[in-house]
Amino acid sequence: MKSYLLLLLLSVFTFMSCTVKPEPIAYGSDGCHFCSMTIVDQQHAAQIVTSKGKAFKFDAAECMMNYLRDMNTADVALYLTNTYNRPGELIDATKATYLVSKNIPSPMGEFLTAFDSEESAKNVQSESQGELFSWQELKNHFDSKKK
Numbered sequence: 001m002k003s004y005l006l007l008l009l010l011s012v013f014t015f016m017s018c019t020v021k022p023e024p025i026a027y028g029s030d031g032c033h034f035c036s037m038t039i040v041d042q043q044h045a046a047q048i049v050t051s052k053g054k055a056f057k058f059d060a061a062e063c064m065m066n067y068l069r070d071m072n073t074a075d076v077a078l079y080l081t082n083t084y085n086r087p088g089e090l091i092d093a094t095k096a097t098y099l100v101s102k103n104i105p106s107p108m109g110e111f112l113t114a115f116d117s118e119e120s121a122k123n124v125q126s127e128s129q130g131e132l133f134s135w136q137e138l139k140n141h142f143d144s145k146k147k
Contacts, residue, residue: 020051044113045058048067
């Protein structure tokens with residue numbers, strides 16, 4: 001009976017520790033996993049969550065993209081990014097539309113901003129200029145910088 005109870009408790013703790021969900025970003029105190037800067041910008045932060053539930057927080061989507069170049073992405077369960085039109089809210093980064101515009105600064109100087117829809121991105125692009133990217137196009141853009 002004791003070993004059954006111990007096994008049950010061990011199983012519960014194992015499943016609880018592997019919950020795959022984003023961690024809240026403590027703006028102003030959490031540090032970027034890539035560049036170590038304090039995360040303060042609620043329109044540009046990002047996060048990766050592994051299949052084991054470990055969260056990596058970034059001060060900007062460009063830090064996340066740079067980190068991904070050298071990471072085994074097979075273990076990634078969630079790619080998340082803040083959105084320009086809803087600051088502080090994390091959205092699925094793989095479904096976001098990205099705008100690189102010299103008229104919208106981002107924390108690391110890549111001028112990269114995420115939007116929750118292509119329509120939102122195009123509306124801002126019409127005022128701020130720049131180039132639109134899908135998730136895959138953005139990955140290719142950052143991968144080409146590595147070479």
